[in-house]
Amino acid sequence: xxxxxxxxxxxxxxxxxxxxxxxxxxxxxxxxxxxxxxxxxxxxxxxxxxxxxxxxxxxxxxxxxxxxxxxxxxxxxxxxxxxxxxxxxxxxxxxxxxxxxxxxxxxxxxxxxxxxxxxxxxxxxxxxxxxx
Numbered sequence: 001x002x003x004x005x006x007x008x009x010x011x012x013x014x015x016x017x018x019x020x021x022x023x024x025x026x027x028x029x030x031x032x033x034x035x036x037x038x039x040x041x042x043x044x045x046x047x048x049x050x051x052x053x054x055x056x057x058x059x060x061x062x063x064x065x066x067x068x069x070x071x072x073x074x075x076x077x078x079x080x081x082x083x084x085x086x087x088x089x090x091x092x093x094x095x096x097x098x099x100x101x102x103x104x105x106x107x108x109x110x111x112x113x114x115x116x117x118x119x120x121x122x123x124x125x126x127x128x129x130x131x132x
Contacts, residue, residue: 017072020079020087021048022094027082030090037081044074052112 021044027033028041047054048071057063079087 011068013072017075018048019098020075020094021045022097023087023090024075024078024082025049025097026090026093027078027086030086032086033082037078040074040081041078044071044078047071047074050106050112054112054115 024041025045028038028045033041047066053063053066055062055066057067
């Protein structure tokens with residue numbers, strides 16, 4: 001029972017943090033944001049908006065690692081790097097974007113697809129060499 005409660009709390013915390021994705025989306029375009037904060041924000045937003053995960057959800061336990069830990073940690077880091085006044089300015093604009101729906105990042109999805117395709121090719125070639 002306690003474990004389920006902890007998992008529920010973690011999911012709620014991750015969901016709350018993910019609401020800041022649109023703030024990051026607007027913030028990385030702001031010229032007042034330092035380059036290193038933009039770099040982190042771009043990576044986090046691109047990954048979070050990608051329709052394909054690096055670790056697919058159907059893989060037990062690991063599949064939810066990105067949704068519950070990796071993305072929220074990235075969001076937290078990016079928010080700490082961006083000046084607070086810029087975050088506050090972009091919160092209202094972000095709410096408008098959120099109402100219109102999450103954009104998809106098909107470029108990052110293609111990259112993840114290629115990584116999985118190359119991995120499958122490599123494993124296939126390795127198995128072929130082992131059994132022939």
